[in-house]
Amino acid sequence: MFDCHTHTTFSTDSVMSAEQACESAIKLGLDGIAFTDHLDYDFPGELDFLIDFDRYFSVLEPVREKYADRLKVLISVEVGIQPHVLRESEEVIRRYPFDYVLASAHLVDRQNPYDKEYYRGKSKKEAYSRYLEEIYFIVRNLESFDMLGHFGYIIRYADYADRTLRYADHSDLFDMIFRELIDRGRGFELNTGTYRSGSPDAVYDIEILRRYRELGGELVCLGSDAHQTDHIAARFEYFAQVLRDAGFRYTVHFENRKPVFDKL
Numbered sequence: 001m002f003d004c005h006t007h008t009t010f011s012t013d014s015v016m017s018a019e020q021a022c023e024s025a026i027k028l029g030l031d032g033i034a035f036t037d038h039l040d041y042d043f044p045g046e047l048d049f050l051i052d053f054d055r056y057f058s059v060l061e062p063v064r065e066k067y068a069d070r071l072k073v074l075i076s077v078e079v080g081i082q083p084h085v086l087r088e089s090e091e092v093i094r095r096y097p098f099d100y101v102l103a104s105a106h107l108v109d110r111q112n113p114y115d116k117e118y119y120r121g122k123s124k125k126e127a128y129s130r131y132l133e134e135i136y137f138i139v140r141n142l143e144s145f146d147m148l149g150h151f152g153y154i155i156r157y158a159d160y161a162d163r164t165l166r167y168a169d170h171s172d173l174f175d176m177i178f179r180e181l182i183d184r185g186r187g188f189e190l191n192t193g194t195y196r197s198g199s200p201d202a203v204y205d206i207e208i209l210r211r212y213r214e215l216g217g218e219l220v221c222l223g224s225d226a227h228q229t230d231h232i233a234a235r236f237e238y239f240a241q242v243l244r245d246a247g248f249r250y251t252v253h254f255e256n257r258k259p260v261f262d263k264l
């Protein structure tokens with residue numbers, strides 16, 4: 001198994017060094033780990049999610065070498081897209097030899113769903129739909145990426161009595177997103193970090209996975225979104241079974257931007 005979504009201290013919100021992450025991944029018996037540190041242009045507020053990528057590669061390449069016989073280390077990036085930062089994000093993606101590019105939405109209309117303000121005055125359906133529209137913008141307009149990140153991000157900080165994101169509530173948007181991904185040979189991650197606590201008020205709606213498969217989708221990966229070592233591969237066994245139940249036989253990870261399949 002590969003954990004395709006982790007953050008080292010190159011992300012200002014992470015406390016985990018790359019070496020610590022590798023040691024933990026080896027203890028957990030993982031085959032590989034992708035470091036997907038944050039690149040978010042024009043992120044409002046105090047935290048800055050920009051990276052000196054020359055330094056990023058000069059620090060992570062020796063880590064990749066050091067662990068090469070025990071763990072596959074994938075030097076990757078999670079790029080946070082807003083419509084007005086498309087071009088500059090694209091330039092960085094093209095300039096560096098990433099193994100893997102994960103594209104995510106962290107902001108909608110300049111608001112962070114991390115912040116309660118985003119949900120104010122919106123029904124659950126409105127709040128979630130607006131987020132999925134932004135996801136649709138990304139999959140349609142970002143030229144160079146491999147997988148779509150955490151569309152379940154929108155439930156993480158919502159405080160509805162039932163936070164679950166359901167296929168049936170947004171079937172048109174999900175279908176549009178999936179068709180676009182499939183047409184362009186891309187897939188999405190199942191972000192287990194969103195469900196880390198196993199909180200009973202938010203389950204993963206397996207119909208999302210079933211519909212993606214029904215439309216011909218095959219590319220899914222597991223990502224923990226760990227920012228600390230004890231979150232690496234969180235709930236992977238549980239979600240591997242969810243994927244099998246939805247009919248998937250393989251997950252995928254990326255090396256040199258090419259998909260590699262791993263049996264479930």
Ligand SMILES: [Zn+2]
Nearest residue numbers: 078104149150
């Ligand atoms: Zn993210």
Ligand SMILES: [Zn+2]
Nearest residue numbers: 005007078225
């Ligand atoms: Zn992340």
